[in-house]
Amino acid sequence: MPSRKQNIAISIGDLNGVGIEIALIAHEEVSKLCNPLYCINTSMLRQATTLLNLKFPKNMQLHQVDGEFNIEIGKTTKESGLYSYNSFMSAIELCEDSKADAVVTMPIHKEAWMMAGLDYKGHTDLLRKHFNQDAIMMLGCEEMFVALFTEHIPLKEVAASIQYVKLKQFFIDLHNSIGDAKVAVLGLNPHAGDNGVLGNEELRISKAIKSANKKIGFEQFAGPIVPDVAFTPHFRKNYNYFVAMYHDQGLAPLKALYFDESINISLNLPIIRTSVDHGTAFDIAYKGEAKTLSYINAVKSAISFITPNQH
Structure with missing residues (x-):
């Protein structure tokens, strides 16, 4: 394990799904492993916490992502698709600017990306084209x-x-x-x-x-x-x-x-990116049923790949 906590950019995913709930529930545990930098603005986080009946967290480091829209729980919308894309690009930029050591992504919805006019089939396809690798x-x-x-x-x-x-x-x-x-x-x-x-x-x-x-x-x-x-x-x-x-x-x-x-x-790739291995789970979004294990494992894996010979 590295001697200092690594900075991990968290791409928040589709806000109509389970990603933000997982991030909030697991925040204290993840903060023991690294310094998470959440790519979401204050307004959208406040809206999500209100819908989840959670207190607005005072100790979350936010990397402000432009844009506001009404979260529609469990629905596929172009607004949520575009915001999840902007969150992901912000996380990539943090790595490119050496402000983050790795990116961990919450799930996006591919149809929402298509509705937003984005010509990518998902995170990996975007990374492949962005870095031309x-x-x-x-x-x-x-x-x-x-x-x-x-x-x-x-x-x-x-x-x-x-x-x-x-x-x-x-x-x-x-x-x-x-x-x-x-x-x-x-x-x-x-x-x-x-x-x-x-x-x-x-x-x-x-x-x-x-x-x-x-x-x-x-x-x-x-x-x-x-x-x-x-x-x-x-x-x-x-x-x-x-x-x-x-x-x-x-x-x-x-x-x-x-x-x-x-x-x-x-x-x-020239950056480290790990992700949960599940989708947006619209059927259980904002119901308090989302599990955090895949996300926590993604954070741990990102940390291990940062330091050579640990994976």
């Missing part, structure tokens, strides 16, 4: 992490996206981000293609694995693994890190096993 989305917890080769694209486009050169670079970038941990790489097709009987994408995956391992200098990446056995206890005894070819292939088992404690980490 191939950010890697990795989700999980201490027991299991899953890195996604493709993310928010239609399933019908996944097979064509599995290209040797891009996959090899993905493996090398992942190695540079996580170090020497062993990684199990899932195949795309049932039975990992059965040697071409059920598909030939595994040939490209295998070639990329061999080439990346050769460049790295040791057998870090193993596979392609048959997808329906990859997350069994047998495999998870030997591997803590997995690469999934598409979103649900990796996240369905992860969330079935570790939904409450998992986090989202953006790798291969």
